[in-house]
Structure formats: structure tokens, C-alpha cells
Amino acid sequence: MTRSQTDANAIEVRGLVKHFGETKALDGVDLDVREGTVLGVLGPNGAGKTTLVRCLSTLLVPDAGTATVAGYDVVRQPRQLRRTIGLTGQYASVDEKLSGFENLYMIGRLLDLSRADARRRADEMLERFSLTEAAKRPAMNYSGGMRRRLDLAASMIGRPAVLYLDEPTTGLDPRTRNEVWDEVKLMVSEGVTVLLTTQYMEEAEQLASELTVVDRGKVIAQGEVDELKAKVGGRTLKVRPVDPARLPEMAAALRETGLDGVAGATVVPDEGALYVPILTDQQLTAVVTLLGSRGFGIAHIGTHLPSLDEVFLAITGQKTTGSELSDTTSEEVAA
Numbered sequence: 001m002t003r004s005q006t007d008a009n010a011i012e013v014r015g016l017v018k019h020f021g022e023t024k025a026l027d028g029v030d031l032d033v034r035e036g037t038v039l040g041v042l043g044p045n046g047a048g049k050t051t052l053v054r055c056l057s058t059l060l061v062p063d064a065g066t067a068t069v070a071g072y073d074v075v076r077q078p079r080q081l082r083r084t085i086g087l088t089g090q091y092a093s094v095d096e097k098l099s100g101f102e103n104l105y106m107i108g109r110l111l112d113l114s115r116a117d118a119r120r121r122a123d124e125m126l127e128r129f130s131l132t133e134a135a136k137r138p139a140m141n142y143s144g145g146m147r148r149r150l151d152l153a154a155s156m157i158g159r160p161a162v163l164y165l166d167e168p169t170t171g172l173d174p175r176t177r178n179e180v181w182d183e184v185k186l187m188v189s190e191g192v193t194v195l196l197t198t199q200y201m202e203e204a205e206q207l208a209s210e211l212t213v214v215d216r217g218k219v220i221a222q223g224e225v226d227e228l229k230a231k232v233g234g235r236t237l238k239v240r241p242v243d244p245a246r247l248p249e250m251a252a253a254l255r256e257t258g259l260d261g262v263a264g265a266t267v268v269p270d271e272g273a274l275y276v277p278i279l280t281d282q283q284l285t286a287v288v289t290l291l292g293s294r295g296f297g298i299a300h301i302g303t304h305l306p307s308l309d310e311v312f313l314a315i316t317g318q319k320t321t322g323s324e325l326s327d328t329t330s331e332e333v334a335a
């Protein structure tokens with residue numbers, strides 16, 4: 001059975017409020033997640049992401065507002081709601097001492113599966129998340145990537161219609177992060193609705209179709225990932241000419257040819273650099289070719305993914321308030 005994408009909302013949140021003393025962790029949040037889609041909730045540390053997930057999982061009772069998941073009210077129908085969701089992320093519930101198989105089998109039994117069904121489902125999920133060979137080893141001996149895959153497998157045992165992924169790749173190396181993304185994409189292709197929280201614009205881009213940006217318990221932007229990306233640029237090209245005095249001339253050349261995109265290039269005199277938002281490989285090639293053909297001597301050229309700071313700056317004109325920021329990945333470009 002696959003669930004197909006419809007116009008119905010799997011998650012509806014209206015005016016959700018949760019305060020911890022003076023801290024307004026959620027300060028009136030509205031959001032919808034359509035069935036069969038992935039909503040990315042992007043925000044810095046302390047934005048309220050985990051509080052949102054915990055409210056939607058019935059682990060926390062909101063102070064005000066309403067939220068329904070698969071039609072069940074988080075406050076009035078917690079038991080029914082819990083049966084439709086899967087949760088994984090920062091606080092995964094894997095028992096370190098048990099093997100991968102034992103963990104999954106136990107969860108199956110907790111979900112009222114018979115012994116035979118729990119065994120079958122555990123084997124299925126181990127196979128599905130490429131853990132069959134490691135099935136008998138204690139989870140404490142798993143690598144970071146294997147642990148995340150076991151977390152995902154655990155959250156899928158009960159065939160949830162709605163899955164919460166709370167910062168599923170924070171702290172993982174890039175290769176393992178890619179593996180987790182592949183798994184999530186596969187689950188989504190099978191029709192699960194996903195609410196994904198993340199601090200990485202790149203992760204939201206990879207996995208989500210729509211994006212809600214949160215900061216200090218408030219939604220500060222909402223829309224399709226492509227719309228928000230067009231504002232920010234998918235990547236940023238940084239060019240440093242040998243002669244900084246030529247920066248304005250470079251910016252003008254890009255403006256004349258329309259190669260600097262919707263947002264335009266930015267000259268940063270302090271760094272002796274020009275920043276160009278890049279949306280496509282064609283644009284990147286054209287910019288590099290143009291600068292070469294005009295004879296600007298280039299000291300440094302490279303691209304990086306926009307950091308959360310740059311995203312926030314583009315959307316709100318303000319820096320984030322979070323503490324841990326700017327996970328910027330750089331790659332050199334051959335000029």
C-alpha cells in the first residue's frame with residue numbers, strides 16, 4: 001500500500017504557544033504539512049524546533065493554540081495520534097546494550113505485534129536500512145551512520161503515516177549525511193509525510209518541498225524551497241581580484257550582462273571580494289568565463305553553500321540570534 005500525495009493536510013498547527021518560564025519557545029506558530037510531502041523547519045539553535053516536535057508528539061502539552069496530526073488533536077486524542085507517528089532525531093530511543101535486531105524486535109512487541117510479526121518486521125527493516133550484517137552486534141558498537149539508520153528503522157517499525165525527523169544529520173560527517181538523505185528520500189517516495197527540522201539550508205533543499213523558517217519561537221518565512229532559494233541563491237561565488245581597485249568594474253561587468261542574478265552581486269571592500277549568488281551551473285560557468293575574458297587578474301575564486309546566516313540575512317535583513325551557526329562548506333572552482 002502506498003499513500004499518495006493529496007491536498008489534505010497531515011499536520012495542521014494554529015497559534016501554537018509553549019513557554020518555559022520567561023522563554024517563549026513557541027510564540028504562536030502556524031503551519032501546514034500536506035499529506036505525502038516533506039516540510040522543512042529551518043532555524044538556529046534554540047529556535048523552538050524540538051519544542052514543536054515534542055508538542056506534535058504529545059510529549060509536551062502546549063499552553064495555547066491547536067495542532068492536529070492525521071486528524072487527531074494533540075491534546076484530546078494523544079493515544080490515537082501516537083499510533084500514527086514515528087519520531088527520530090536528537091533524542092532517539094535506541095538501547096545501546098541491545099543488538100540492532102533486539103532493539104527493533106522490542107519496539108515491534110511494544111507496538112503489540114505478535115512475536116512472529118515483530119521478528120519479521122525487524123528483519124525487514126534491518127534489510128531495508130542495510131543493517132542485516134550488523135543485526136546481532138550491540139548498538140553501542142555501531143558507527144554514527146549506522147546508529148542513525150537504526151534510529152530511522154526504529155521509527156518505521158510501526159508503519160507511521162507521519163514521521164518527525166528532528167535534526168537527523170546534525171553532527172554527522174558529509175558522507176554519512178548523504179546516506180541518511182538517501183534513506184529519507186526513499187521513505188518519502190513510499191508516501192510518508194515528513195516534518196524535518198534542520199539547521200542546514202542544504203538539507204532542507206535536498207529533502208523538503210516547502211520550508212518554514214523559525215526564529216525565537218516565531219515563523220519568519222514560509223514558502224516553497226525554490227522560492228526561498230531564488231532569494232538567497234543556491235550557492236555563493238566569492239571572487240577576489242589581484243587588484244581590489246577593480247572590484248566595482250567587475251561588479252559592473254556582471255550587472256551589464258545580467259549574470260549577477262535577481263539579488264545582484266555584493267562588493268565587500270574589507271575582504272577585497274565580490275560575492276555573486278549562483279543558481280545554476282550554466283550561470284557559474286558564464287560568470288567565470290566572463291571574468292576571464294575581460295582580463296581581471298583573479299587571486300582567489302570559490303563557491304560555498306549559503307550558511308544559515310546568509311539565508312536569514314536574505315529573508316529578514318537580520319542576523320540569526322542562535323549561537324551555533326555558519327556551517328559553510330567550501331569548494332574550489334577551477335577558473
Ligand SMILES: Nc1ncnc2c1ncn2[C@@H]1O[C@H](COP(=O)(O)OP(=O)(O)O)[C@@H](O)[C@H]1O
Pocket residue numbers: 020023024025043044045046047048049050051052
Ligand atoms: N524543558 C525546557 N525547560 C526550559 N526551557 C526549555 C526547555 N526546552 C526548551 N527550552 C528552551 O526553549 C527554547 C527553544 O528550545 P528548542 O525547542 O530545544 O530549540 P531548537 O530545537 O530549535 O534548538 C530554548 O531557549 C530552550 O532553552
Ligand SMILES: [Mg+2]
Pocket residue numbers: 049050051090166167
Ligand atoms: Mg532541537
